[in-house]
Amino acid sequence: MAFHYLARGIIRSDDHVLLVRAIGDAITFLPGGHIEFGEPAKQALERELFEEATIVGKAERFIGAAENEWFEGEERQAEINLLFxxxxxxxxxxxxxxxxxxxxxxxxxxxxxxxxxxxxVALRELIKQNGSSQQAFWGSGISGNPMI
Incomplete structure (x- = not known):
């Protein structure tokens, strides 16, 4: 099993949001990436944005978190995404x-x-709602059923 601890950013321009995907893949995700051990999440997000696309951005309001799980081949993967x-x-x-x-x-x-x-998937509704809620968001893509 592999665990991923990530910082993701919601970057909006008018009624648009910036997404990323691996070339050739059908799945998209929000910009950002892995938080290094001992690194603050906001700092990790700003670093990842600059490394991946020379985006100069300031991580602002914490929106919430989303968890997810999937398989890569036979290996179970899990992630927690901190959203800003x-x-x-x-x-x-x-x-x-x-x-x-x-x-x-x-x-x-x-x-x-x-x-x-x-x-x-839980992020789709958050994006459609424009993330305007002041309450922290929690989304889960984990079924609650053991996968093993």
Whole structure:
């Protein structure tokens, strides 16, 4: 089993949100990545954004967390995503160029988020609702049934 501890950012421009996917994959996710041991989550998010696409952004309000699980081959994977609003000068009229050849970034209308296969699935409703709630979000893609 592998466990992933991640910081993800919601980057909005008007009614669009920035998504990422591995080239050739159908699954999308929010920008961000792994939190290193002893690293604050906001700092990890800002570092990952810059490393992946030279995005200069400020991790702001903590929105909540989403958990997920899946299999890669025979190995069970689990993740916790800490979610933050990100303040940046990006516009959905601009292309975001990846610094990593296996990733691509793109803007999608928030109203169409269901069509983009965003994971964890629980985030889809959060994106459609514009994340306006002051209550912390908790989403789960874990069924509660043992997978082993």
């Amino acid at each position: 609003e990100v303040e940046t000068q990006l516009s959905h009229h601009e292309m975001v160029i990846s610094n990593e050849p296996h990733l691509e970034f793109f803007w999608v209308p928030c109203a169409d988020i269901e069509q983009w296969n965003l994971y964890p």
